[in-house]
Amino acid sequence: MVMHAPGLAPILSPGQFVNVAVPGDPSHITRIPLSFAGTDPKAQTIEIVYAVVGEGTARLSRMGEGDASTVLGPCGKGWRLDDVSGPALLVAGGVGAPPVLAAARGLLARGIPFDVVLGAQTAGKLWGVGLAKSLGAGRVVVTTDDGTAGIKGFTTVAVEQMQGERDYADVLTCGPQPMMAGVARLALADGSSCQVSMERMMTCGFGACNTCNVAMAAGGYKACCTDGPVFDAREVAW
């Protein structure tokens, strides 16, 4: 989905997100937090890739060209790409792909080499393989839970293999929490830095409600929407 969002597109940085009101059903009052895969500051557009998982995303999928809504953003703190020295390993599961590929764009701009792992349940749900290649990824490795494309198994299988073949200074990952926990464990064990982009149920998206809490390793919680969504993997209580 491409969204025209004047003013917003130029200031979004990779890993940030937007909070989108989807019209059509006033009995659903909350917005939908969505990452973006890329922005086009000239056309003032934002490219969003999403999976239909419930009522809100289903409504989103029924929106057509020209339909308007409101969007809050930029939300959150994105990838800390200035801390990435490379080579970097980017690992995405499912709808974690858009923010991971937004990071790839940023690394490309900085001239930092990177490889990409893209995982999905099944081949039909894969997204971004071509884009990852075109953004200059050294390798693009695919995994599917059911083996319909690439390696059969979770992304962690691919990560372990690739760690054997190349030394990654940094790992950036976004996907289901159990996957990220696994990737983070492998990354930290390998001595890499690790940034994770967390997902939480969110109400406001701008730090006013405390409903998007991420448990910290040091105790207590931080807000996914303003302190994150990107955290240092060592901060998080997995």
Place this chain on the structure above:
Amino acid sequence: MVMHAPGLAPILSPGQFVNVAVPGDPSHITRIPLSFAGTDPKAQTIEIVYAVVGEGTARLSRMGEGDASTVLGPCGKGWRLDDVSGPALLVAGGVGAPPVLAAARGLLARGIPFDVVLGAQTAGKLWGVGLAKSLGAGRVVVTTDDGTAGIKGFTTVAVEQMQGERDYADVLTCGPQPMMAGVARLALADGSSCQVSMERMMTCGFGACNTCNVAMAAGGYKACCTDGPVFDAREVAW
């Protein structure tokens, strides 16, 4: 508004109504009861005339050609036209015009002579003058509260005048309750029979919930949706 309702159009009789679900806002769950001005059994369509008074009718007004919904009907008991000997006086206020003109159609078919009074707040809200004439009304008299068309004042002013000029065996009326109360008083004083089509907040429209009660002169209540909407004016506790 013209609604395509196969099966329903041929069996609706004048004074009955339909209960229409208006899509687009699931936070509004009830249907909207609407009378009809006429049906076209061949085209299987129903002609509805309505005023935008709240959220539901506003949504209805935004529906376009080809939009679909569900409708319950036929609801209620219509005019008892077989009890009308004529000449009849038909008195409509505001959106009471459609069912009154549906009655006119029925009288035309039966060859019973009738006159029509059409009242509205203001000229712009008048509806059905041409139709009433084309349905063979002897006289069509218009009243507006603000005098922008026809007689300035309520329909009762016109009714009193007309009663002086012609003997009406029957009066049929639909409109705001205070207006109908006035018309009924005049009709009964004049020795006419009087049928009134009542409006109530309705939930089901088919006799299951008891929310559409009309107080009876003899005590107790009847259901507007199944015992009515047309009642004998003498039955009703005004």
Place this chain on the structure above:
Amino acid sequence: MVSEPSMAVDLGGIKMRNPINTASGTFGYGWQFEGFFDVSCLGAITTKGCSAEPWDGNPAPRMAEVTSGIMNSVGLQNPGIRAFVEQDGEYLSGLRERGCQVICQVAGHSIDEYVRAVELYGELAPFASGLELNISCPNVSQGGAAMGATPKAAAEVMRAVRGRTNLPVVVKMAPHDVPEIARALEAEGADALSLINTIPAMAINVHTRRSRLSRPTAGLSGPAVHPIAVRMVWEAHRVVSIPICGIGGVTSGEDAAELILAGATSVSVGTANLVDPTSAPRILGELEDWVREQGATDVNELIGAVEC
């Protein structure tokens, strides 16, 4: 292929072929829905509350729409049990023969009236599979509080009627103090509980500064109350061992499933019947699909099966 799951449940002695029931006051006396679907496919229907003598109910308007719900103040208008049985007895006897249970609701203003009504049903209504004691209508009393507003008052009504009938007695509860009142009713021999009745609420026309209904307050029902109903069924289920009929804002099989997981043995469809008269059979179908999806062979496995 999995075999069809068993859907039969036992609501305190009322043996239902499936868990779907209808909420009193939202299903007329049953026959109003025969034109829309075969009512006998339901596990039970609960008829509109009737009292020993006829009641007029409240003046119009009795309904106002609010966000994701409606408010009503019907006030238990009913023709009295005698007229009810005369008008609808034949239909209801037939319905019972067709395999659908008939639960007759008992209304009253005083203990005496409840007792008389229960006795009249016993005398005149052989088609009744059970009685539902409505001690929670928010729209009838003078002061605003229903007959069963406290554990003590609720227990008194139950105690008074218990000896007067051998039929299963379900008690319809108000949406407050659920654990305390549930315990009191179980102790007095209630066979089952049904909850929730509508939630007292208020809607004001801000232009005229008057209530949008003929009384200052009225009962809220519909999707808006569903999460509150689920909580209350869960609260009741934790403290009593008699079965519960879950009621409140059910418009889909998933809504019904939530109530069952929270502890309901049966589930009544209410306001949804009025908005779409084919709701109940649709919800039944969706509920069956869910039971199958859960891999259960019997819906009873799922009652109260929420993991907390």
Place this chain on the structure above:
Amino acid sequence: MVSEPSMAVDLGGIKMRNPINTASGTFGYGWQFEGFFDVSCLGAITTKGCSAEPWDGNPAPRMAEVTSGIMNSVGLQNPGIRAFVEQDGEYLSGLRERGCQVICQVAGHSIDEYVRAVELYGELAPFASGLELNISCPNVSQGGAAMGATPKAAAEVMRAVRGRTNLPVVVKMAPHDVPEIARALEAEGADALSLINTIPAMAINVHTRRSRLSRPTAGLSGPAVHPIAVRMVWEAHRVVSIPICGIGGVTSGEDAAELILAGATSVSVGTANLVDPTSAPRILGELEDWVREQGATDVNELIGAVEC
């Protein structure tokens, strides 16, 4: 031309330039909204509940969406009053100078904790125009019942803090037993009441059979609760003479007007802030339009002005 109506109200000694306040927990500590509008246009803001010591709150997930509302189980996560004042004191002092009142919410698990919190605010928070005592959070206690669940318990908390502060004390009430608890609080010297807090509710994921939140029950808020809130404000207004801050599902000026007609002196915007951060000033504008439309010269003429 009519002159502008006066919108100023007095909430138990808290002099607000207009009736619009924000509901605790839905407005952060205020500055989060400065990017969206000039917060000082509001009559007051109420800050997130803080306790003497920091609290972690509940695990994730803390929010689930339900029909026309949300459920939350934040559990009063807060950094403690000391850290709160350090972080936000300067902003809030400035806000107060800009003419917007600052109501600081007091959280506690025990009477002792409430007393300590009230004293800490007195010591550290000169910017506070008043305190709001939250005795009704459904998400903190072990057993499920809040500190102020009965008239007796509510009165005890109020009595304990009354001597410890000269600031106006507003007490935030739970959505049950409103008349009894309201009377008890007035008797113990509460300067104002605010109601309602969220309504305990339950949402179950029927596929996993687990609560959709990290706790079995959580608090319902949003448009779904509005008609219940209006009723409760009306109930409270009939039995006490201290002012009331009406809260619950306010998303439009008409919603606010309903609460005022039912008896509220001020109105807090809650969940609506989270969904559309510019809700509060929009609602204020719509409310002013309504006051004008009603031909009132002072919004105070409309408080409790519903005709029943």
